[in-house]
Amino acid sequence: MIIKIVVAGENQFTRLYQPDADEMLVGVDGGINYIIQMGLTADLGIGDFDSCNIEEVVMACSKVKVFPKEKEKSDLELAILEVKDLHHEKIVIYNGTGGRLDHFIAILNVLIKYSEANIEVVDEHNLMRIISQPTKLVKRDYKYFSLFALEEGTIISLQGFKYPLTNYHLAIHDNLCLSNELVEDGFLEVNNKKILVIESK
Amino acid sequence: MIIKIVVAGENQFTRLYQPDADEMLVGVDGGINYIIQMGLTADLGIGDFDSCNIEEVVMACSKVKVFPKEKEKSDLELAILEVKDLHHEKIVIYNGTGGRLDHFIAILNVLIKYSEANIEVVDEHNLMRIISQPTKLVKRDYKYFSLFALEEGTIISLQGFKYPLTNYHLAIHDNLCLSNELVEDGFLEVNNKKILVIESK
Numbered sequence: 001m002i003i004k005i006v007v008a009g010e011n012q013f014t015r016l017y018q019p020d021a022d023e024m025l026v027g028v029d030g031g032i033n034y035i036i037q038m039g040l041t042a043d044l045g046i047g048d049f050d051s052c053n054i055e056e057v058v059m060a061c062s063k064v065k066v067f068p069k070e071k072e073k074s075d076l077e078l079a080i081l082e083v084k085d086l087h088h089e090k091i092v093i094y095n096g097t098g099g100r101l102d103h104f105i106a107i108l109n110v111l112i113k114y115s116e117a118n119i120e121v122v123d124e125h126n127l128m129r130i131i132s133q134p135t136k137l138v139k140r141d142y143k144y145f146s147l148f149a150l151e152e153g154t155i156i157s158l159q160g161f162k163y164p165l166t167n168y169h170l171a172i173h174d175n176l177c178l179s180n181e182l183v184e185d186g187f188l189e190v191n192n193k194k195i196l197v198i199e200s201k
Numbered sequence: 202m203i204i205k206i207v208v209a210g211e212n213q214f215t216r217l218y219q220p221d222a223d224e225m226l227v228g229v230d231g232g233i234n235y236i237i238q239m240g241l242t243a244d245l246g247i248g249d250f251d252s253c254n255i256e257e258v259v260m261a262c263s264k265v266k267v268f269p270k271e272k273e274k275s276d277l278e279l280a281i282l283e284v285k286d287l288h289h290e291k292i293v294i295y296n297g298t299g300g301r302l303d304h305f306i307a308i309l310n311v312l313i314k315y316s317e318a319n320i321e322v323v324d325e326h327n328l329m330r331i332i333s334q335p336t337k338l339v340k341r342d343y344k345y346f347s348l349f350a351l352e353e354g355t356i357i358s359l360q361g362f363k364y365p366l367t368n369y370h371l372a373i374h375d376n377l378c379l380s381n382e383l384v385e386d387g388f389l390e391v392n393n394k395k396i397l398v399i400e401s402k
Binding site for chain 2: 106113
């Protein structure tokens with residue numbers, strides 16, 4: 001199953017959405033409106049819905065969880081907690097980029113915190129995810145491939161890239177792996193440390 | 202002096218630019234085109250200019266520094282290195298948000314690496330900067346005020362906020378300080394650790 005989470009923000013979901021045979025649609029707070037706009041039914045609606053018509057939300061969702069506005073965790077994190085233990089291939093977050101940068105940093109933090117749940121953030125230019133294990137990389141419809149360390153002591157090797165690397169110590173905040181390119185299917189080796197991977201057009 | 206750095210990317214500079222009495226205009230690579238578009242002269246043009254008309258660039262700049270395309274540092278970092286020791290009040294980066302997320306993360310890394318240079322990233326919704334000292338916060342035209350720790354052992358106190366805090370241990374990747382609000386001029390205390398501060402509309 002692919003779990004698709006639609007958050008409030010600059011809408012790209014309605015342009016990017018393509019149905020999958022086995023998917024779960026989750027609308028987080030105002031993000032539910034884009035699911036409604038597509039004439040789809042959300043399997044789950046979650047949030048405080050303070051800027052939504054709650055009757056419309058209930059109509060558009062198979063299941064709704066309403067949380068108070070003032071809470072310790074963001075609506076997105078509550079959604080991740082709700083779905084992360086369901087059997088799934090990956091979780092994709094839509095509308096998480098653009099607009100408010102603090103929201104984007106908060107989404108990045110959720111991605112890092114729940115990295116074992118295999119979460120991706122997508123928009124029209126980018127696909128962002130966390131990798132912490134040796135991983136085969138398929139050359140796809142993205143030109144650039146950038147990597148950023150998130151933990152101290154990260155050692156990486158890159159094969160199949162324009163600029164390959166062998167046992168490179170990628171420090172936190174090091175931009176050396178910005179705008180690399182896959183020339184063929186490649187391979188990333190990493191010593192069990194979390195790396196932020198961004199493929200972009 | 203205010204140093205204004207215009208990078209390539211989704212253009213907001215032409216909408217946000219307002220002249221200051223004492224300013225230095227720096228065009229980084231394709232960013233120079235937006236300075237040209239405004240009919241302004243750049244005090245400095247810097248980059249590999251591989252996607253620019255180099256004669257046009259030379260015409261539009263008081264001074265030009267051309268670097269090879271393949272280099273260890275990004276054009277933006279080279280620009281920061283060029284200006285950071287000039288006497289200045291702050292450095293403002295335009296067009297650093299939107300579009301490619303890897304570029305945004307790379308800019309964030311430059312902000313962190315050269316935090317003593319007092320760099321801001323601005324767009325129409327956000328003002329992003331690093332704070333590591335006790336700082337008075339003026340209530341301005343932004344609704345939300347978010348803080349994210351960048352170093353272990355960060356302890357903060359917030360006064361003048363909707364949700365004040367006293368000696369709170371803000372962990373890296375903790376989203377607790379997302380979407381706080383200044384209710385009046387406020388004060389941020391921090392124990393000499395770098396915090397990412399984002400004010401947004």
